[in-house]
Amino acid sequence: MANLDPVSKNSFLYPRSGYHGRFTPEDLAFNANLQEFAQRVSYISGLETGGKLSPEQAYEQVKCLWKQLKQSKKAMGIGKHLPPETR
Numbered sequence: 001m002a003n004l005d006p007v008s009k010n011s012f013l014y015p016r017s018g019y020h021g022r023f024t025p026e027d028l029a030f031n032a033n034l035q036e037f038a039q040r041v042s043y044i045s046g047l048e049t050g051g052k053l054s055p056e057q058a059y060e061q062v063k064c065l066w067k068q069l070k071q072s073k074k075a076m077g078i079g080k081h082l083p084p085e086t087r
Helices: 006-013 025-049 055-076
Strands: none
Touching: 025 055
C-alpha cells in the first residue's frame, strides 16, 4: 500500500468545503469551527455504531463539542445582529 503524503491524508481525514456565505473574519472562522464539529460528530457516531463507544459516551462527547461550538458562536458574535425572529 502506498503512503499518502500528509496533505492528502489530512484532506481525506478532515475535508473542508468552500465558504459561500457573507464574508467576515468571524463568519469564516465560525464556518471552520462548524465543519470541524460536523466531522467530529461523524467520527463519534461511527465509533458508537461500531460498538467502540457506548451511547452514553457518544452523547457526552457530542454534548461537549456542542458546548464548545456554542461558546465560539457567542465569542465571535455570530447572529448578534440578526432580527430576533431569525435567531
